[in-house]
Amino acid sequence: MPPQQAPVIGKASRRSWLIWFTAALVYLLSVFHRTSFGVAGLEAADRFGVGAAALGTFTVLQVGVYAAMQIPTGVLVDRHGPRKVLVAALLFLGLGQILLAVAHSYGLGLLARGVLGFGDALTFVSVLRLIAAHFPGRQYAVVTSFTTAIGFVGNLAATVPLTLLLAGPGWLPTFLVAGLVTTLYATVVAARVRDTPQGHAAKTARVDRRELLRQVRTAWRVPGTRLGFWVHFTTMFAPNVLTLLWGVPFLVQGQGLAPATASALLTVFVFGSMLGGPLTGALIGARPGLRMPLVVGYLAGAALVWALLLGWPGTIPVAVLVPCFAFLSLGGPASMIAFALARDYNPLHRVGTATGVVNVGGFVATTITALAVGVLLQLSGNFRVALLAVVVVLALGTFRTLVWWRRARAALFAAQARGEQVPVQVRRRLWDVQEDRQVPAAA
Numbered sequence: 001m002p003p004q005q006a007p008v009i010g011k012a013s014r015r016s017w018l019i020w021f022t023a024a025l026v027y028l029l030s031v032f033h034r035t036s037f038g039v040a041g042l043e044a045a046d047r048f049g050v051g052a053a054a055l056g057t058f059t060v061l062q063v064g065v066y067a068a069m070q071i072p073t074g075v076l077v078d079r080h081g082p083r084k085v086l087v088a089a090l091l092f093l094g095l096g097q098i099l100l101a102v103a104h105s106y107g108l109g110l111l112a113r114g115v116l117g118f119g120d121a122l123t124f125v126s127v128l129r130l131i132a133a134h135f136p137g138r139q140y141a142v143v144t145s146f147t148t149a150i151g152f153v154g155n156l157a158a159t160v161p162l163t164l165l166l167a168g169p170g171w172l173p174t175f176l177v178a179g180l181v182t183t184l185y186a187t188v189v190a191a192r193v194r195d196t197p198q199g200h201a202a203k204t205a206r207v208d209r210r211e212l213l214r215q216v217r218t219a220w221r222v223p224g225t226r227l228g229f230w231v232h233f234t235t236m237f238a239p240n241v242l243t244l245l246w247g248v249p250f251l252v253q254g255q256g257l258a259p260a261t262a263s264a265l266l267t268v269f270v271f272g273s274m275l276g277g278p279l280t281g282a283l284i285g286a287r288p289g290l291r292m293p294l295v296v297g298y299l300a301g302a303a304l305v306w307a308l309l310l311g312w313p314g315t316i317p318v319a320v321l322v323p324c325f326a327f328l329s330l331g332g333p334a335s336m337i338a339f340a341l342a343r344d345y346n347p348l349h350r351v352g353t354a355t356g357v358v359n360v361g362g363f364v365a366t367t368i369t370a371l372a373v374g375v376l377l378q379l380s381g382n383f384r385v386a387l388l389a390v391v392v393v394l395a396l397g398t399f400r401t402l403v404w405w406r407r408a409r410a411a412l413f414a415a416q417a418r419g420e421q422v423p424v425q426v427r428r429r430l431w432d433v434q435e436d437r438q439v440p441a442a443a
């Protein structure tokens, strides 16, 4: 087992904030590259000579690679430290974008987005691991939410500014410069980032595959990690499915809106998350006991929103769509609660792995739902029927979240009874598992 690192007590230093900011800019670049296909899609279709279905493959491939790489990323971060993994992330992101700049065939385009998805997958978990090492527990949620807010600047840069660059200098110079800048930024990260306030993480001995699997299994068995997985699964997939793939087709083909109006409506998700993230982070940082009530409140509200969207007779007015999307945009900030659970219920040397496990949840749910919506749309030709896939995944995720909330609480009661320190003090309720059926303790 790797040596334990001391958690930060008191306040984070100025140096830790600078290190975090340097790493958060990697996440900004990552989100910029991830979302750049949103506005480059039509030009890509022209360049590669493909239709809309083939374009959808780019998104599914990218999200699929991202999801598949989360657990390996967590393990890599715990073994080698976030600095090295962030440097690797920038090199893959840069290479992917440079390949895309010069690609003229669909095959090379797909390879480029796959490489880019690989680099993207290495980023977020590394930044969260860095935050866990550099900041005290009570600041974790708020610094994490600042990170995602910075990520949304990358998302915004990939909208109008990228459209202007593609229309002006064009595809090759735009993506080439974006790729080169990203690659060069790796030198800054290598020079400035430190894994822990003391320097680099203590070197861990080489561990074999069985030991790595044991590390993943141990993280997965912790009720707090499992709860985090289901919280992430259930809260963030619907905003993702709408913003990454089906939002524009639903609004244009299903609701008869102009493409420009549809794109403008989807920015509600960006601004909602940018505002909601720091608010949620500050709230749960100050009152960790509110974490699960907030998740359950969001899930109940999301069920109502989907009932309204899918049950609305005829065309849904924009005045209804805007508040509905604003509410759904809070799914991203709510999903950050999942990472706070992973951080609180795992020792620091396993936080990367647990974070990776949790992050698989939302992206697996996104991939499954995006594919299911496509299949149902093909079969029915009706968006209301196709989007029922969202409702089914929401119901499944809510059920599993409630099951694991109850189990995680039982583990907390058991730990409290043993006199152990627990992240949140909880009082037994009528619906809690009874004492004679307690499950093993978290962490």
Ligand SMILES: N[C@@H](Cc1c[nH]cn1)C(=O)NCC(=O)O
Pocket (backbone or CB within 6 Å): 124, 148, 151, 236, 273, 277, 331, 332, 333, 335, 336, 359, 362
């Ligand atoms: N929960 C998201 C981030 C988020 C926050 N607000 C809206 N979205 C997440 O898991 N992000 C991972 C990533 O790589 O972006």
